[in-house]
Amino acid sequence: MKNILLVCTFLFSALIANGQQVPTPREFLGYEPGDEFTLHYKVVNYFKAVAEASPSVQLEQYGETYEGRPLYVAYIGTPQNLNRLEEIRMSNLRRSGLEEGDADQDQPAVVWLSYNVHGNEASSTEASMKTLYFLANPNNREAQQWLENVIVIMDPCINPDGRDRYVNYFKRYQQSPLSVDTYSMSHQEEWPGGRVNHYLFDLNRDWLWLTQKESRERLKIYNNWLPQIHVDFHEQYPDNPYYFAPGAEPYHSIITQWQRDFQKVIGENHASYFDKNNWAYFTGEVFDLLYPSYGDTYPTFNGAIGMTYEQAGHGIAGLSVKTQYGDTLFLSDRVEHHFTTGISTIETASMHQQQLLDEFDKYFSSGSEGKYRNYIIQSNGQPDKIEKLTRLLDAHKIRYGKTTSRKKVSAFDYQTNETISFAPVSDDLIIPGNQPKSRLVQAMFEPDTYIADSVTYDITAWNLSYAYGLHAYATEADINQDLVQIPAVADYTIPSDPPYGYLVPYHSVNDGIFLAALVREKVNVGVLNKAASFAGQTFQPGSLVILRGNNEFNPGMDKIIEKNAQKLKINPVPVYTGLATSGIDLGSGNISRVAPVKIGLLAGSGTSPNRVGEVWHFFEQDCQYPITLLRKESLSERALSEFDVLFLADGSYKEQEKTLFEFIRGGGRVVALGNSLDLFADSDDFKLTTLKAASASDSLTLSNYAMEERQSVRNYIPGAIFKARMDTTHPLAYGFEGDYETLTIGSDSYVLPYGDQVAIFGENPEPLNGFAGKQALESMGGRMVLGVERFGRGEVIYFGDNPLYRSFWQQGKLLIINAVFQN
Numbered sequence: 174m175k176n177i178l179l180v181c182t183f184l185f186s187a188l189i190a191n192g193q194q195v196p197t198p199r200e201f202l203g204y205e206p207g208d209e210f211t212l213h214y215k216v217v218n219y220f221k222a223v224a225e226a227s228p229s230v231q232l233e234q235y236g237e238t239y240e241g242r243p244l245y246v247a248y249i250g251t252p253q254n255l256n257r258l259e260e261i262r263m264s265n266l267r268r269s270g271l272e273e274g275d276a277d278q279d280q281p282a283v284v285w286l287s288y289n290v291h292g293n294e295a296s297s298t299e300a301s302m303k304t305l306y307f308l309a310n311p312n313n314r315e316a317q318q319w320l321e322n323v324i325v326i327m328d329p330c331i332n333p334d335g336r337d338r339y340v341n342y343f344k345r346y347q348q349s350p351l352s353v354d355t356y357s358m359s360h361q362e363e364w365p366g367g368r369v370n371h372y373l374f375d376l377n378r379d380w381l382w383l384t385q386k387e388s389r390e391r392l393k394i395y396n397n398w399l400p401q402i403h404v405d406f407h408e409q410y411p412d413n414p415y416y417f418a419p420g421a422e423p424y425h426s427i428i429t430q431w432q433r434d435f436q437k438v439i440g441e442n443h444a445s446y447f448d449k450n451n452w453a454y455f456t457g458e459v460f461d462l463l464y465p466s467y468g469d470t471y472p473t474f475n476g477a478i479g480m481t482y483e484q485a486g487h488g489i490a491g492l493s494v495k496t497q498y499g500d501t502l503f504l505s506d507r508v509e510h511h512f513t514t515g516i517s518t519i520e521t522a523s524m525h526q527q528q529l530l531d532e533f534d535k536y537f538s539s540g541s542e543g544k545y546r547n548y549i550i551q552s553n554g555q556p557d558k559i560e561k562l563t564r565l566l567d568a569h570k571i572r573y574g575k576t577t578s579r580k581k582v583s584a585f586d587y588q589t590n591e592t593i594s595f596a597p598v599s600d601d602l603i604i605p606g607n608q609p610k611s612r613l614v615q616a617m618f619e620p621d622t623y624i625a626d627s628v629t630y631d632i633t634a635w636n637l638s639y640a641y642g643l644h645a646y647a648t649e650a651d652i653n654q655d656l657v658q659i660p661a662v663a664d665y666t667i668p669s670d671p672p673y674g675y676l677v678p679y680h681s682v683n684d685g686i687f688l689a690a691l692v693r694e695k696v697n698v699g700v701l702n703k704a705a706s707f708a709g710q711t712f713q714p715g716s717l718v719i720l721r722g723n724n725e726f727n728p729g730m731d732k733i734i735e736k737n738a739q740k741l742k743i744n745p746v747p748v749y750t751g752l753a754t755s756g757i758d759l760g761s762g763n764i765s766r767v768a769p770v771k772i773g774l775l776a777g778s779g780t781s782p783n784r785v786g787e788v789w790h791f792f793e794q795d796c797q798y799p800i801t802l803l804r805k806e807s808l809s810e811r812a813l814s815e816f817d818v819l820f821l822a823d824g825s826y827k828e829q830e831k832t833l834f835e836f837i838r839g840g841g842r843v844v845a846l847g848n849s850l851d852l853f854a855d856s857d858d859f860k861l862t863t864l865k866a867a868s869a870s871d872s873l874t875l876s877n878y879a880m881e882e883r884q885s886v887r888n889y890i891p892g893a894i895f896k897a898r899m900d901t902t903h904p905l906a907y908g909f910e911g912d913y914e915t916l917t918i919g920s921d922s923y924v925l926p927y928g929d930q931v932a933i934f935g936e937n938p939e940p941l942n943g944f945a946g947k948q949a950l951e952s953m954g955g956r957m958v959l960g961v962e963r964f965g966r967g968e969v970i971y972f973g974d975n976p977l978y979r980s981f982w983q984q985g986k987l988l989i990i991n992a993v994f995q996n
Contacts, residue, residue, distance in 0.1 A: 195226045195309050198302045206299040207505030209492070210340040213242055213333040219302055220247055220329060227309040228252040229320065236390025239371035242333035244390060249308045249325040251317070254281055261324060262398055268530065269399050269476060269537045270609035271570055282529045283400035284522045285326040285477075286515055287468055290377045292335020293367035293488030294408035296507035301329040303508060304515045316516075319523035326400065331387065332369075332376050339367025339488055353495040355411070362488050365782035372794070373786025374980070377405065378631075381466035381617070382981035383568055384790070396475075396570050401529040402439075402522055403477045405468030406511055408486040412497045414453035415510050416483035417443045420462045420469070421630075426623040427541060427612040428462060428473055431532045435478050435525070442521045446513050463624065464631035465616045466979075474613045476536040478529075482514050541611035545647040548618045549584065550638060552600035556662050557683040557742040559602055561983065562641050563659065571617075572608045575599060575659055576652050584646035585620055587638055588912075590941065595646050602659070603652060620647055624944050632892020632918060634943025635981070639894050639914040642681070642984025665738035665745070667731045672747035674720035674759060675734060676705075676712050679908045682795075682983055683741040685990030688717055689796040690737040692769050692994065696730055697723040699764040700907070700995060705756035707748045712756075715907025715995065718764055719745070765904075767994050770817040772798070775805040780824030784847055787977040788820045791986065808832055813841065818993050823847035823975075834858060838965030844992045846972045850923055853969055859962055861971060864922035864952045892918045893943030897932040897958040904995045905931045905959060905970065908987045914941060915958050915974045916982050920949040923973050928962035959988060961996070970996065 198206050201219050211219075224232040229249055236244040248258060264280045266272040286304070288297040308316045308325060330336055339362065346359040354360065365373050370385060379388040409416065418436035440456050447454045460481050462470050472479035485496075486507045493503050522529060552559050566573055576597055584595040597603065604614055617637050624633055638645030677684060679700075691698050699718035704711055724730045738745055751759035772792060776785045785802075792800040800820075803812065808829050813819065813836045826833060826849060833852070837843055845853065853859040899906050899913045906913075913932050917940075924930070934956040939945075945953075960971045970992045976985025 195306065195311070196222055197306055205505070206303045207296070207503065207508035210295055210343055210504070211299060211302070212340055213330055213337050216298055216302060216329055217243060217245060220245060220305065223305055223309050227311070229255065229311070230305070230309050231255055231258065233394075235394045236387065238332075238334045239386055240334045242337070244331075244333070244387065245329065246394060247305060247327045247329070249305070249320065249327065250281065250323070251320050254320070254324060258324070265399060266397070268534050271399070276534075280530065281322050281324045282402070282522050282526045283324050283326065283398060284402045284404075284519055285328070285395070285398070285400040285472075286404050286406070286518070287328045287331055288406045289329070289336050290331040290405060290468055291368045291375070291407060292332045292337070292370075293339040293362060294406075294486065295336055295339055295367070295488075296408060296484055296486050296504055297406035297511050298330045298336060299504065300406070300508045300511035300515060301327055303512045305329075307512070307516060308519070319519050322523040322526040323519055325519055326398065328391070331391065334371045335367045335369055342367065343491060347492070351491070351493045353493050353501055355489050355494060360489050360491050360494065364776075364778045364780070365785070367488055369782050369786060372790040373782040374790065375783055377407075377468050378464075378466050378979055380468060380471035381569075381635075382979060383565065384980040389568065392568055396568075399475055400472070400477055401533050402518060403468070403472035403479045404515070404518055405479075405481050406515075407481055407483045408490075408507070409483045410487050411485050411490045411494045411502055413483070413485050414455050415447065415485065415514075416455055416458075416460060416481070417514055418480040419457050420460050420481070421458050422461060423624050423629055424462045425465070425470065425474070425616060427543070427615055429536060431535070432473060432478055435529075435532070436480060438525065439478065439480065439518060439521045443514050443517045446517055450513075452510060459630065461630050463622070463629050463633065465613070465635065467631075474616050475610070476533050482511065484510050536612075537609050540607055541615045543606060543611070543615040543619060545585070545615075545619070545649055546606045547648050547650075547652045548604040548606065548614065549595070549597050549646040549648065549652075550602040550604065551644040551646075552602065553644060554600075555643075555681055556600075558641055558643055558681050558983075559600075559659075560662055560742045561683065562637065562643065563602070565637075566604070569610060569613060571604065571610045571614055573602055573604045573659070575601065576603050578652055582648045582650040582652065584648040587620055587636070587645045587647070587941075590620075595648075597652065618645070618647070621942055629891055629944070632916070632943070634892055634894040634916065634940065636894065636942050639941065640916075640982050640984065642914070662742045665735060665743070667735045668747050671721065671731065673749050673751060674718065674722075675745040675747055676707060677717035677719070677743065677745045678712060679715040679717060680910070681908065682986040682990070683743055684717070684908065685987045685994070686796050687737050687741050687743055688767065688994055689798045689990060690741075691717075691719065691733065692767055693798055694733045695769075696727055696733055698767045699723070700767060700904075701757070702763040702765055702904070703757045703761070705753040705758070707750075707753055708746055710746060714902065715904070718759060720751075720759060770993060771815060772800045772818045772820065772993065773803050773813070773816040774800055774820045774822070775808065775824070775826070775829070776802045777804040777806050779826075780805065780822055781847070784822035784824070784975065787975070787980055788822055788846070790980060791977055791989065795980075795986065796990070805829055810835055816841065818842045818844060821845045821849035821852070824849055826852045834964075837967035837969060840966040842967055842996070843969045844972070844989070845969055846975050846977070848921060850921075850971055850973070853962075853971070854923055859964065859969070860927040861923055861925050861960075861962060864924060864956060887946040887948045889920050890917050890945045890949050891943075892916065893940035893945045895934060895938050895940055897934055899932045900930075903929060903931045905961060905988065905991045907991055907995050913958070913984070915976075915985070916978060917945075917974050918978065920946070920952070921973075922952055922956040923971065924955055925957050925960040925962060925971065928960055930957050930960045932958035932960075934958065968996075
């Protein structure tokens with residue numbers, strides 16, 4: 174078969190060279206889309222073949238995945254429009270205000286189709302090939318007419334690593350004849366499944382945070398276009414009918430009425446095709462438009478009609494699966510449905526080209542109708558935090574700067590939830606509300622998200638000032654708009670005169686990553702456990718101590734310090750004496766050595782791929798510190814004896830209980846996240862206990878089945894930000910000066926009455942931002958956010974909230990580093 178395909182590829186290359194027609198998918202692949210699953214490299218080769226044969230298609234590689242697979246977009250339009258593609262792109266950006274000048278009046282609308290963000294929702298990439306041929310076929314007069322008015326950008330596979338993981342698994346266990354039973358091996362993926370990327374992240378939750386390589390590279394090209402329509406193709410479980418726009422409530426308040434209305438226009442066109450074919454579908458349920466980091470909401474907050482399309486199927490469906498109605502759902506059916514909504518979207522865009530462009534203009538020219546004119550982020554002498562935030566703003570083309578004004582303004586203080594009189598200083602970051610990306614700015618920084626409906630699909634709070642641990646203010650007043658550019662942080666250089674040592678203030682995740690880097694490069698580092706003053710500066714507990722006398726074996730110490738300080742934008746302070754002007758001296762017993770540690774992470778069946786991936790990614794990519802994934806099904810005491818620290822992400826570990834308890838008793842440290850705390854809670858060996866959600870006061874009243882979902886949210890927190898009181902004297906809290914803003918998800922609550930509770934909720938907690946069910950709040954008083962319990966010669970560090978959730982809660986990452994190195 175492989176040789177046959179190579180021959181086919183060669184023959185079509187020859188035909189193309191001789192000016193022959195655009196190859197159909199069947200001609201190139203040897204089968205129709207939907208007859209088989211196609212490996213990613215073959216999809217890419219088909220797109221290349223069409224681009225070579227058709228003057229209506231151009232292909233651009235915009236990046237590659239962690240596993241080295243290429244990422245492409247195809248531009249599809251008339252030959253005339255493709256010849257002026259850069260002109261069209263610039264015209265489109267002028268409409269948004271991101272580029273100066275007037276837009277072309279005859280510009281086509283831009284439609285972006287994104288396929289296969291979840292790798293095991295694999296039908297859409299097959300549909301992309303069918304859609305490509307439909308549009309590129311010069312004999313298709315209908316499509317050619319649409320392309321007079323529309324440029325189509327197609328990303329055939331956002332997540333190639335996940336897709337190939339799924340396709341290879343299915344092919345390995347594919348049966349002949351095909352099995353339609355969901356319990357057959359071909360329908361039951363092995364852990365971690367194909368949904369996620371290499372680091373087990375859900376790329377559909379990463380559009381705003383850009384924690385993953387694929388997301389960062391995609392957003393570069395996306396923000397260089399800003400389409401009028403964006404479609405994100407998905408799959409749901411096999412018994413669900415097809416879903417298309419309009420979306421469900423809650424809609425974010427910044428979504429315009431036009432964006433709501435045009436979703437209905439597109440949905441009505443889809444419905445006409447589905448009705449004609451007697452295909453089942455639904456709209457306006459489940460998939461809301463609130464959380465800003467989806468493939469539908471992020472484009473929406475950037476002026477597009479952003480939509481999710483969901484086909485029945487998913488990884489469980491294989492090539493064929495029996496539905497609850499006794500029918501068989503074939504991959505070819507799934508492909509046809511996605512193909513149909515894709516071309517229906519393009520058709521609708523073509524029919525409404527001018528209206529799409531006009532409303533796109535209005536979206537950006539009218540700006541956000543939000544309450545606040547400016548967002549002020551205090552630097553507080555933490556340029557590394559500011560630099561990390563501005564890198565994210567740059568990726569989203571959000572404008573910012575500093576102001577020369579020192580005039581006091583009335584401002585909302587995020588930390589106190591009060592309005593105060595405040596004057597910005599020279600190092601503060603000013604983010605104007607009046608700018609092209611004004612609505613996205615509002616979504617990222619608004620003090621409280623308006624939630625029209627508490628029944629929502631995802632988290633309800635994400636404010637970046639809390640996530641980055643930065644003090645923020647929002648003001649309704651104008652601030653001097655003569656904003657000046659923020660100068661780049663100067664590269665740190667070591668002094669020419671070798672110092673006695675270096676001290677590093679410890680207050681951000683970059684400081685923690687710096688610590689990990691030094692340990693990795695075999696530099697001896699100590700930690701102050703009491704304050705000390707040197708060189709006119711007071712260093713608080715947690716500050717790093719690097720002494721020349723402790724590193725005589727490492728002559729490259731200074732260059733290692735310089736290299737990592739430059740990379741992380743921090744400024745180690747050289748000192749020329751060990752004698753403090755106040756506090757402890759640098760030979761004090763109150764300085765703890767940071768020992769190198771070997772870190773393990775349990776993974777495999779019964780653990781959450783997303784949560785495992787967050788830990789894995791943090792250490793490998795953020796810290797560049799080695800971590801070993803251990804398959805929990807084959808865990809042994811002998812294997813664990815090689816490790817110092819072991820991470821447990823969300824999952825069930827009951828079968829490993831004896832091995833894990835022995836590891837801790839023998840001196841090991843376990844860092845437990847999420848529901849892995851259940852292994853220790855309410856047991857005879859540990860003091861951790863659970864707090865149950867308050868029972869309903871109306872438990873004896875008649876229930877209302879129709880309101881069951883809505884009533885259930887009273888006992889749940891879908892994702893809200895709370896303030897936790899913190900014991901800043903504890904090593905786990907080093908780097909924090911006061912309260913900690915934590916992202917809380919779910920209603921699980923734990924207390925630690927006989928251990929060290931490092932961070933807890935107050936007596937009557939209320940969310941700073943986001944929705945929390947009333948009855949869930951009743952059981953949150955005194956809830957543990959972070960604690961540690963000794964057991965034998967070892968210990969367990971408990972995280973009641975997961976600071977690595979989706980890898981965007983930057984200030985919480987320092988707690989993870991502390992759990993490994995500072996305890």
